Amino acid sequence: DAQRDLFHQSLDLVLFDTTSTYFEGVRLEGFARMESALRRLLKEQGLLLRWYEVMDALRSVRAIDLELAGQRYLVRTELGADAARVFQAAGVRPPSQVTPL
DSSP: OOEEEGGGSOOSOOSOOOSEEEETTEEEEHHHHHHHHHHHHHHHTTOOOOHHHHHHHHHTOEEEEEEETTEEEEEEOOOOHHHHHHHHHHTOOOOOSEEEO
16 A cells, blocks of 8 residues: 555654653653643643544644655655644654655
């Protein structure tokens, strides 16, 4: 499948980790604590999005595997306004728009 979800790639950001992880310098145990921390960060930044809107915004970030002149690239979609604000509020750099593979 040429189109795939960015969050199944090797990235600097993982929002769906259900094991212990670090997020904004706070050790989190599982998804519930990660969700709570992200909700807090969004609220502190004045983003009053419902949780399903946050997840929909992040799921809208997609990528395709593109080959051009013998070189492969992973090319992601433009960030929607909500997705860009979620990344910004979390203090996380969004995935690069074009990544050579």
